[in-house]
Amino acid sequence: MNVCLVSCWRSSHFCILSLVISLLFGRTKCVELTFELEDNSKQCFFEDLSKGTKATLEYQVISGGRYDVDCYVEDQDGLKLYQEKRKQYDSHEWEATKNTTYQICFSNEFSTITHKVVYFDFSVGSEKPIVDSMDRATALSLMETACANIHEASNKVVNFQTHFRLRESLSRTFAERLGNRVQLWSLIQLGIMVIVMVGQVMILRSFFANKMNVGRRTNT
Numbered sequence: 001m002n003v004c005l006v007s008c009w010r011s012s013h014f015c016i017l018s019l020v021i022s023l024l025f026g027r028t029k030c031v032e033l034t035f036e037l038e039d040n041s042k043q044c045f046f047e048d049l050s051k052g053t054k055a056t057l058e059y060q061v062i063s064g065g066r067y068d069v070d071c072y073v074e075d076q077d078g079l080k081l082y083q084e085k086r087k088q089y090d091s092h093e094w095e096a097t098k099n100t101t102y103q104i105c106f107s108n109e110f111s112t113i114t115h116k117v118v119y120f121d122f123s124v125g126s127e128k129p130i131v132d133s134m135d136r137a138t139a140l141s142l143m144e145t146a147c148a149n150i151h152e153a154s155n156k157v158v159n160f161q162t163h164f165r166l167r168e169s170l171s172r173t174f175a176e177r178l179g180n181r182v183q184l185w186s187l188i189q190l191g192i193m194v195i196v197m198v199g200q201v202m203i204l205r206s207f208f209a210n211k212m213n214v215g216r217r218t219n220t
Helices: 012-025 144-218
Strands: 006-007 029-037 042-049 056-065 067-074 080-087 089-095 098-109 116-124
Touching: 029 042, 042 116, 056 067, 056 098, 056 144, 067 089, 080 089, 098 116
Parallel strands: 006 029
Antiparallel strands: 029 116, 042 098, 056 089, 056 116, 067 080, 067 098
């Protein structure tokens, strides 16, 4: 049985839950990873696929800049199966036409200032039935039906947890950036108010100083 390997970022409890569910119900080989992509850099991942094997890639930029990244998939001969530029999120599914090594690359070379945090989910192979009798044209027992329903519900829970975790991370990052901007703008406004206040005081003092000088000259 193949195990789904999970590498997490800021969500250790969800990682444990995903790994346990994968150990109990997993039948496909998959990688779920969140990594940091520095500015003006590229990161590639490699996977050996056999002919006729189906693979699915899903990715999303969690934070950084305009939440965009370049992504492409190519085989060992340099044939690009998928290529998109400055995408926030996307998915791609393909079937290997030969036994070769495929590489999945994420590029942030167009950015010279900001780094990105990218999440991607890579699945290989089709999911096998959890119950062997599901391959045969026979009716399932109540126990087999219950196992199949639990398996499907568990997969849905994992998918929902993943998408909600991504949405929570996006919202948190946006809120933090918005809070920093509001704080910076408040400090700028405070500085302007202090400068205006000091300027008004200086102007008023100059008016009274001029009147006092005029009065002294009149007395003399």
